[in-house]
Amino acid sequence: MTAGAIRNIRVLDFSWGMAGPLTAALLASAGAEVIKIESEQRIDMSRIGADPYTGKPSGINKNAIFNDLNRNKLSANINLKHPKGLELIKRLIRISDVIVENYSAGVMERLGLGYEVVRELNPRIVMSSSSTMGGSGPEVGAIGYAPLFAASSGLSDMTGYRDGPPTEIRYSMDIISGYTTFVAVMAALVSRQDTDQGQYVDFSSRESISILLGDAIMDYNLNGRIQSRNGNDDDVMAPHNCYRCAGNDSWISIAIANDDEWRAFCRAAGDPDWSRDPGFASQESRHEHREELDRLVESWTMKYSHYQAMELLQAAGVAAVASLTPQDLFTDPHLQERGAFILMKHPEGGDRFSVNSPPWRLSETPCTIERDAPLFGEHTEHVCCKLLGLSPEEVRQLTEEGTLK
């Protein structure tokens, strides 16, 4: 029994790819019983996609991305296109609390599992449909891979060097979308504690990225200004950039917001002559001369490794953090002490390092990883017999006729 906050909640997970499975994985990490509904008819693309570490398809139970995104879940093979399969699903819906799905808009309706049907079966259920565009609108049919909605959300255009192209941003978009959907699902569950009624959540991944540009949208709507790529520039702060350190492709980020922080930086840097230049005397003038200032700051940072510069400047109270590489992160003493990484041991996929996700520390109801991702259909019999009361004989028969494949 986990100590999670929502251990009496049962979730039917019809999702695939990354965003939807993550939402359901977050629910599972908090103790919910999550049943991933799978079928040979439509195998989760991350089960059969290229393995991130080999670049080749790795087999249905071995893909590291799939296994990271589906921890703590059960897997039941139920063919939704088979009439008896649909009947079993409806019985599951009656005894569940949440549905998470991220098919293209309209697919659940065509399968006979639209919210209208679901609500009839179980008015207490919280159903979340997430897709790139949400469930309506003229662009609803557009393909929605993560980099595409990074582009159509506005984030790509606004990220990059001033004189360079927009930036392609990939699966992080799906992860943010999955986290944001989780917020909505949890809010609906909290509401149900008061009202005893479920509800429907219509979620757009693209909008979950556009909203992160709220301040730039305000600038356009209030002032007609079209913000675009500006590197690491800040409207007020200077220095405010990543500065080269000793070593290969090694950097430290430094951000200074006021005179106190500037003086602290100068002291830590040994009060170099250039720091007394009247052109750097105030926050406004430092901001105005920030390009020159960047060169001078870098002449100091280049004498140190990124970790040394971070320690020196943090000791003086300056907001300075190394640009941590994957290698840095994995060996970082702080993250080691926080337990950010774990070793997973998958019966088919073997050992792999993974992130201890979600990264929240809840003192009373910690999120936990109880077990690795399920094998394809691993819990079909468990779900059919324990939850739906079928006999093993019935399960065998339904499997033979294709309902449970």
Add this chain to the structure above:
Amino acid sequence: MKETQRPNRDTSRKAGPLAGLTIVEFSEFIAGPYCSKLLADMGAKVIKVELPGQGDISRRRPPFKGDASGPDNSGLFFFLNANKLGVTLDPFHPEGRKVLLTLIAKADLLIEDKTPGVMEDAELDFNRLIRVNPRLVVTSITPFGQTGPYRNYRAYPLNSFQSGGEGYLTPGASPYPRRPPLKWANYSGDYVCGVSAAGATLLAIFHQKATGKGQHVDISKQEALLDMNTIDLLRWPNRGELANRATRGYKFAGIMPCKNGYVDFGFHRWPDEWQAILKVIGTPGWWGEDERLKDRAFCEEHGIELKKRLEDSFKVHTKEEIYRKAIDGHAAIAPCLQIEEVVNSPQMQARGFFAEIDHPEWGNFQFPTSPYRFSESAWTLRRLPPRLGEHNEEIYCQRLGLSREEFDELRKRGAI
């Protein structure tokens, strides 16, 4: 026709899934205020606590309406703090601390973002607060969390973004790998931390409603961002491959210039989605019908040449043209929209992503609401963001029951 919104205080179920929840927010700038904004927008009553005098940093941050700075003129502050009440007090003043303690004693949730130890110095740390209010949830959002050697390190949004791994790899597919790593646009990384914190907080609220028990929720912005970046990161321990800004691109997909800007394209299902792309941009004779183009290995091998050819084909089309054809032809191509195009996007307008706000001083403008639509409630502007200390009297006298004399006395002593 969209209805123009003025503040509208509805307290029925339509007021949102979190109606009835009372939150004290003692945080500033982006992550903490965004976390409580998400909860406020879903109906929670948020009392924002600011220090007397200057208040939240974001009051002094652009964009300002008409570029005129002023504590109530920041679009950033508006975006983050609409739908909240606002009070001022000094938690380090003994009387101010007492007022804050009384506020917290009556609340369901405290959201704070102070460096670990600061709340302890004010004798307002979790262990003390839980004795006053056993059902209290405290969410602490800090750059590196409550434990570990960096717990007291300082970080602005730029620094946090570089602490989480995505920073070192931004911009991906960089044509300038010798240039410094970047942040994502504006404060987007810190907003993400607010989303993550809101998710964790709602788990604690669910538990509180079920059992009456409070708890402490420790959010590290570094780890919140780390979780957005796991695939590239884990290539290191699992494969010994160190990703960097240059290696992160595709050979012949990604960002592509076109006639009036840029698009992004890619493909998963080979060769169908690749063929769909060729169809959208039109296939120049020399390789249009070439069977070898269905062979992924051949394409990878000739990636650089292929990319050049693709560039020539894309640049004769506008992004609108390409996008329209892509939707019809089921090709994975999307335009890189600029901010004005996002605001005017037919899709987002049709979805009602923007609410029309009628502001007493700024006039009408469109406000980005929320990426989720609940079937039982719509996003609503219940109140404009608070002026500094706007609700002191309402909260301190009406909610906490201070007399007029006590209130004046506290103000005189600089406690509130």
